[in-house]
Amino acid sequence: MAKRCRVGVVGCGFFAQNHLHSWKSLRDQGVDLVAVCDLSQSLAKTTAQAFSVHGVYKDMAAMIAQEDLDLVDIVTQVNSHKTLVSLALDAGISTIVQKPFGTSLTECEEMLAKANSTAQFLAVHENFRFQHPHLMVADILASGRIGAPTWGRIAFRTGYNIFAGQPYLRDEERFILTDVGVHVLDMARVFFGEVSYVSAELQHRIPDVAGEDTATVMLLHTSGAVSVVECTYASQQTPDPFPVTLVEIEGTKGGLRLGADLRLTVSSNGHAETLNADAPVLDWAERPWHIVQDSVLATCHHIFECWKAGIPASVSAADNIKTYALCDAAYKAAFERVSIKPAH
Numbered sequence: 001m002a003k004r005c006r007v008g009v010v011g012c013g014f015f016a017q018n019h020l021h022s023w024k025s026l027r028d029q030g031v032d033l034v035a036v037c038d039l040s041q042s043l044a045k046t047t048a049q050a051f052s053v054h055g056v057y058k059d060m061a062a063m064i065a066q067e068d069l070d071l072v073d074i075v076t077q078v079n080s081h082k083t084l085v086s087l088a089l090d091a092g093i094s095t096i097v098q099k100p101f102g103t104s105l106t107e108c109e110e111m112l113a114k115a116n117s118t119a120q121f122l123a124v125h126e127n128f129r130f131q132h133p134h135l136m137v138a139d140i141l142a143s144g145r146i147g148a149p150t151w152g153r154i155a156f157r158t159g160y161n162i163f164a165g166q167p168y169l170r171d172e173e174r175f176i177l178t179d180v181g182v183h184v185l186d187m188a189r190v191f192f193g194e195v196s197y198v199s200a201e202l203q204h205r206i207p208d209v210a211g212e213d214t215a216t217v218m219l220l221h222t223s224g225a226v227s228v229v230e231c232t233y234a235s236q237q238t239p240d241p242f243p244v245t246l247v248e249i250e251g252t253k254g255g256l257r258l259g260a261d262l263r264l265t266v267s268s269n270g271h272a273e274t275l276n277a278d279a280p281v282l283d284w285a286e287r288p289w290h291i292v293q294d295s296v297l298a299t300c301h302h303i304f305e306c307w308k309a310g311i312p313a314s315v316s317a318a319d320n321i322k323t324y325a326l327c328d329a330a331y332k333a334a335f336e337r338v339s340i341k342p343a344h
């Protein structure tokens with residue numbers, strides 16, 4: 001019988017709830033959620049009770065020392081990622097860390113180097129590419145139905161009050177590109193391939209928010225395709241598409257368009273077909289979050305299957321550093337008003 005995978009989750013805050021439900025859902029596939037850890041002892045305790053987990057910790061080092069873990073899933077804010085990732089890798093434990101990977105490209109490079117030198121599995125929980133409609137788009141592109149993609153627009157535009165659930169985002173000096181831009185830039189890599197040049201404009205449209213709340217990024221891909229990546233929390237449009245990311249792609253034989261209503265229209269050789277791209281509503285999920293919640297399960301599942309097979313995840317640290325480098329290049333491009341070649 002295959003050995004079961006013992007998982008410990010670090011950070012029991014806002015987004016970790018989705019990870020905890022996902023690991024629990026993977027029980028039949030061989031996952032045991034055995035420990036949770038949070039600096040807040042009371043949060044760790046209530047989380048352990050809610051998810052029937054026996055191991056409760058406020059210090060990740062103690063959790064690693066006392067539990068025989070196979071995988072550590074780090075779901076804390078970015079300023080703690082490098083310390084926690086390094087601790088887990090040094091202890092010889094396969095590690096997953098939430099996006100954004102690190103606080104700087106240098107930090108990401110250091111974590112990647114540590115994973116390489118310790119020969120440990122390191123993945124970044126990048127979930128937008130695993131959203132059901134985005135998986136459908138990737139499948140259509142792979143089928144060749146619309147030909148080679150030559151132009152596209154990927155847009156996350158909302159006025160949703162993100163600060164209600166994540167108040168700390170108000171103080172981030174690098175805000176929307178680092179928070180959401182990494183997801184949307186990652187989708188651009190998945191749909192159009194790697195990037196030769198990046199240019200960008202950043203705007204600050206919401207009062208009393210430290211960083212940029214709107215980003216418009218233009219990418220020239222090595223294939224010659226051009227894509228526009230947009231994200232904003234300052235949109236005033238009704239109805240608001242939140243949390244749907246709109247996608248429009250033109251190819252050599254046709255095109256596709258994913259709308260806020262999750263209808264995916266695919267045209268090829270002059271004929272159009274509209275598909276339902278809605279995600280299933282999992283038993284622990286609720287609309288409209290279900291698209292995100294389903295993608296967290298899909299991401300955890302994918303990473304777990306790769307870990308089990310002994311291969312890097314598609315969202316490995318080595319892959320995600322390319323997305324992070326795009327984000328970094330977009331900031332430089334906007335600050336210097338030039339087109340930048342990404343560093344990875």
Ligand SMILES: NC(=O)c1ccc[n+]([C@@H]2O[C@H](COP(=O)([O-])OP(=O)(O)OC[C@H]3O[C@@H](n4cnc5c(N)ncnc54)[C@H](O)[C@@H]3O)[C@@H](O)[C@H]2O)c1
Nearest residue numbers: 011012013014015016038039075076077078080098099100
């Ligand atoms: N992929 C997505 O769609 C998505 C959405 C929201 C948030 N996130 C990411 O998830 C991460 C967590 O965000 P959040 O909004 O849940 O934050 P949060 O502040 O709500 O939760 C983080 C928790 O980690 C705990 N913590 C911090 N340092 C710790 C340490 N050293 N050891 C143990 N526990 C520690 C805190 O006490 C807190 O309870 C961030 O990186 C964020 O960008 C991703």
